[in-house]
Amino acid sequence: MKRWVLIIIIPVLMALLIRAILAATDPSMHDEVKKYATMLVIGSFVLMAVVRMVLIRRAR
DSSP: OOHHHHHHHHHHHHHHHHHHHHHHOOTTTTTHHHHHHHHHHHHHHHHEEEHHHHHHHHHH
């Protein structure tokens, strides 16, 4: 059950991350959007690190 959750969540996160990076690098974006995009990038990196730690711990 957990495996299909990861299979669904990770690609969605990656898509959000790509979109957030594009939004952050677009100079025409507002500061509010930039702030949101930066938070999204940081949050997804933290989540990826947590998922990786859990997977490494489970592999032992």
